[in-house]
Amino acid sequence: xxxxxxxxxxxxxxxxxxxxxxxxxxxxxxxxxxxxxxxxxxxxxxxxxxxxxxxxxxxxxxxxxxxxxxxxxxxxxxxxxxxxxxxxxxxxxxxxxxxxxxxxxxxxxxxxxxxxxxxxxxxxxxxxxxxxxxxxxxxxxxxxxxxxxxxxxxxxxxxxxxxxxxxxxxxxxxxxxxxxxxxxxxxxxxxxxxxxxxxxxxxxxxxxxxxxxxxxxxxxxxxxxxxxxxxxxxxxxxxxxxxxxxxxxxxxxxxxxxxxx
Amino acid sequence: xxxxxxxxxxxxxxxxxxxxxxxxxxxxxxxxxxxxxxxxxxxxxxxxxxxxxxxxxxxxxxxxxxxxxxxxxxxxxxxxxxxxxxxxxxxxxxxxxxxxxxxxxxxxxxxxxxxxxxxxxxxxxxxxxxxxxxxxxxxxxxxxxxxxxxxxxxxxxxxxxxxxxxxxxxxxxxxxxxxxxxxxxxxxxxxxxxxxxxxxxxxxxxxxxxxxxxxxxxxxxxxxxxxxxxxxxxxxxxxxxxxxxxxxxxxxxxxxxxxxxxxxxxxxxxxxxxxxxxxxxxxxxxxxxxxxxxxxxxxxxxxxxxxxxxxxxxxxxxxxxxxxxxxxxxxxxxxxxxxxxxxxxxxxxxxxxxxxxxxxxxxxxxxxxxxxxxxxxxxxxxxxxxxxxxxxxxxxxxxxxxxx
Numbered sequence: 001x002x003x004x005x006x007x008x009x010x011x012x013x014x015x016x017x018x019x020x021x022x023x024x025x026x027x028x029x030x031x032x033x034x035x036x037x038x039x040x041x042x043x044x045x046x047x048x049x050x051x052x053x054x055x056x057x058x059x060x061x062x063x064x065x066x067x068x069x070x071x072x073x074x075x076x077x078x079x080x081x082x083x084x085x086x087x088x089x090x091x092x093x094x095x096x097x098x099x100x101x102x103x104x105x106x107x108x109x110x111x112x113x114x115x116x117x118x119x120x121x122x123x124x125x126x127x128x129x130x131x132x133x134x135x136x137x138x139x140x141x142x143x144x145x146x147x148x149x150x151x152x153x154x155x156x157x158x159x160x161x162x163x164x165x166x167x168x169x170x171x172x173x174x175x176x177x178x179x180x181x182x183x184x185x186x187x188x189x190x191x192x193x194x195x196x197x198x199x200x201x202x203x204x205x206x207x208x209x210x211x212x213x214x215x216x217x218x219x220x221x222x223x224x225x226x227x228x229x230x231x232x233x234x235x236x237x238x239x240x241x242x243x244x245x246x247x248x249x250x251x252x253x254x255x256x257x258x259x260x261x
Numbered sequence: 262x263x264x265x266x267x268x269x270x271x272x273x274x275x276x277x278x279x280x281x282x283x284x285x286x287x288x289x290x291x292x293x294x295x296x297x298x299x300x301x302x303x304x305x306x307x308x309x310x311x312x313x314x315x316x317x318x319x320x321x322x323x324x325x326x327x328x329x330x331x332x333x334x335x336x337x338x339x340x341x342x343x344x345x346x347x348x349x350x351x352x353x354x355x356x357x358x359x360x361x362x363x364x365x366x367x368x369x370x371x372x373x374x375x376x377x378x379x380x381x382x383x384x385x386x387x388x389x390x391x392x393x394x395x396x397x398x399x400x401x402x403x404x405x406x407x408x409x410x411x412x413x414x415x416x417x418x419x420x421x422x423x424x425x426x427x428x429x430x431x432x433x434x435x436x437x438x439x440x441x442x443x444x445x446x447x448x449x450x451x452x453x454x455x456x457x458x459x460x461x462x463x464x465x466x467x468x469x470x471x472x473x474x475x476x477x478x479x480x481x482x483x484x485x486x487x488x489x490x491x492x493x494x495x496x497x498x499x500x501x502x503x504x505x506x507x508x509x510x511x512x513x514x515x516x517x518x519x520x521x522x523x524x525x526x527x528x529x530x531x532x533x534x535x536x537x538x539x540x541x542x543x544x545x546x547x548x549x550x551x552x553x554x555x556x557x558x559x560x561x562x563x564x565x566x567x568x569x570x571x572x573x574x575x576x577x578x579x580x581x582x583x584x585x586x587x588x589x590x591x592x593x594x595x596x597x598x599x600x601x602x603x604x605x606x607x608x609x610x611x612x613x614x615x616x617x618x619x620x621x622x623x624x625x626x627x628x629x630x631x632x633x634x635x636x637x638x639x640x641x642x643x644x645x646x647x648x649x650x651x652x653x654x655x656x657x658x659x660x661x662x663x664x665x
Contacts, residue, residue, distance in 0.1 A: 066650045066654065078661065079654050079657045079658035079661055080654070080658075081654070081658035081661070081662075082658060082661045082662070082665075105651065105654070116662075116665045117658070117661070117662045117665070118662065119633065119662075120658060120659075120662070121636075122651065122654075122655055204621075
C-alpha cells in the first residue's frame with residue numbers, strides 16, 4: 001500500500017507518495033496559483049502517474065500547509081511545523097533545529113531526538129524574508145527566481161537592505177538598480193537581509209547553537225545564496241536535503257502511514 | 262446612537278434571562294450589567310468619569326459616579342465590528358498605525374464625537390503611559406479636569422500611605438468637580454459589597470481550577486477586569502454570585518465546560534475583542550479550553566471597612582501589571598500551577614509594549630516551570646491587522662506540540 005502527503009502552501013503544492021517501507025516512490029511540486037483545489041489535484045495526479053500506481057492503492061493521505069483543510073479524502077490535517085519536523089527526521093535522522101522558509105512564512109523549529117517539536121517560532125506579520133519576498137525581489141531585478149540562487153557570486157557585500165518590509169526592500173532594490181549598483185551586490189544584500197531576519201527566529205528556539213545540528217527545508221532552501229548567508233550569520237553549518245520543498249509533504253505522508261496502522 | 266444600542270442590549274438580555282431563569286445565565290447577567298453601565302455612560306443624566314485601569318471604582322460607585330476605563334470603549338467598538346472606522350479616523354489625525362489599537366479606537370471615536378462628555382477624568386500611571394495619554398487627550402478636548410493617580414510599583418508601607426493619601430485627594434477632587442459630598446458610611450457599605458464580590462469571585466475561580474473545569478473558553482473572557490467596574494455595588498455581587506453558582510452546579514453534576522476537555526490553556530493579557538470564533542474552533546478541533554486568563558484573578562486582601570483607603574491602595578499596587586515584568590511572570594507561574602495548565606497563549610497585542618516587550622521574558626519564565634508559550638503577534642482590536650491562517654497554524658502547531 002501507499003501513503004500520500006500533500007503540503008498545500010501559498011506558492012507551491014507539494015505531494016509525496018511513500019510505500020510501506022517509508023521509501024519515497026514519487027514526489028511532485030506544482031505552483032499553487034489562484035485555485036488551490038486544482039493544484040492539489042495536479043500534484044496528486046503527478047505522483048500517481050510517476051509511480052504508476054492506481055489511486056485506489058493509496059491507503060491514506062494527510063494534508064499540511066496553509067490550505068490543509070481544503071484537501072479532501074484526508075485522514076488528518078496536521079500543521080506544516082509538525083510535518084516538517086517529521087520529514088526532516090526521516091531524511092537526516094537527528095536534527096536539532098530546522099529552518100523552514102516557505103512562500104509566506106518562515107519558521108524555526110526545535111526538535112527532540114524523536115523528531116517531535118519542542119518549540120517553534122514564526123515570522124512576525126510581514127512576509128519579509130520569505131519566498132514571496134524573493135519573488136518580489138526577482139521581479140524588481142528582472143531575473144527568474146531560480147537564477148537568484150547564485151547571482152551573489154563574487155560580491156564583496158557592500159550593500160545593506162531593509163530586512164523589515166518587503167515593499168520597502170523592493171523600493172530599495174529599484175533605487176540601487178537606478179544607482180548602477182551591481183546585481184551581485186544587490187543579491188548579496190537581499191540574502192543577508194533574509195539571513196538576518198531568519199537568524200533571530202533561530203535564536204528564539206536555540207539561543208546557543210554550539211553542538212546542535214541545523215537543517216533547512218522549504219522552497220527557499222533551494223536558494224544557495226540564502227543558505228550561504230544564513231550559515232555566515234548563525235556561524236553554523238546547515239544541511240539541506242536535495243529536494244527541500246517536499247519535506248513537509250513527506251512528513252504528512254509518514255503521518256498518513258502511522259495514523260492508518 | 263450609543264444610548265439606544267445599550268438600551269436595546271439591556272432589554273434583549275433582560276428578556277432572555279427572564280425567559281429561561283433556571284438556565285445557566287452568568288455570562289448574560291454579566292453582559293446585562295455591562296449594558297447598564299454603557300447605558301448610564303450615554304444617558305446624559307448620570308455624573309460620569311472616564312478613567313484609566315486600576316482606578317478605585319468602588320469609591321466612584323459609592324459617590325454616585327458612573328465610570329469606565331477607556332480601553333473598555335476600544336474593546337466594545339471592536340466587539341460591535343465598528344473599531345476599524347474609528348482606528349482609521351485616529352490614523353487620519355496622525356496617530357501611528359503601529360500604536361495600541363485600543364487607544365486608537367477610542368481616539369477615533371473621540372474625534373467623531375461618540376464619546377460622552379465626562380464630569381471629570383481620572384488617569385493612572387499603570388499599566389501604560391499610552392492609556393494615560395488618551396485620557397489627557399480627552400481632558401483637553403472636553404476641557405475637563407484630570408486627576409492622575411501616581412501608582413508606586415513596590416508594595417511597602419510608605420508606598421501604600423503615599424497612594425492612600427492620593428485616594429483621599431481624589432475624593433476631594435470629585436467633591437469639588439461634581440458638588441457631590443463624600444459620605445464615609447456609603448463608602449463603608451460599598452467596601453462590604455466589594456469584599457462580598459471578592460469572596461464570590463475567589464470561589465468561582467477556585468471552581469474553575471477543577472479538572473475537568475466547569476468553564477468553557479468564553480465565559481470568563483474579560484470577566485475580571487470588567488467586573489472591577491461593578492465593585493462596591495449590588496450588581497457586582499449578583500454577577501459574581503451567578504458565576505459561582507453556575508460553576509458550582511456544573512462541578513456538582515460533573516459537567517465540564519468543554520466536552521472531553523483534553524488541553525488546559527492560559528491566555529495571557531487581553532483576548533481578541535472582535536467577533537472571531539477562535540475559542541470555539543479550539544474547543545471543537547482539539548478539545549482545548551482556556552481555563553484561565555491572566556487578568557482573571559484576585560490579588561488583594563479583604564479591605565478593612567474602617568480603613569478603606571489603605572486597603573484600596575494595597576489592591577491597586579497588587580495588580581500584577583504594576584511594576585517589573587518579574588512580578589507579572591511570578592503571577593503567571595502561579596496561575597499556571599494553580600490551574601494545572603499545559604500551555605499558554607500570548608497574543609502580544611500589536612502596538613502594546615507590555616504585550617510585545619515582555620514576550621521573551623514571559624516565554625522564558627513559564628518555560629522554567631515546563632509550560633510552553635505560543636506568541637501570536639496579533640491585533641486584538643483591529644481586525645484589518647489580523648491574519649487568520651497564521652494564527653490558526655500557530656495555535657494548531659502549538660497544540661500538536663503539547664499533545665505529543
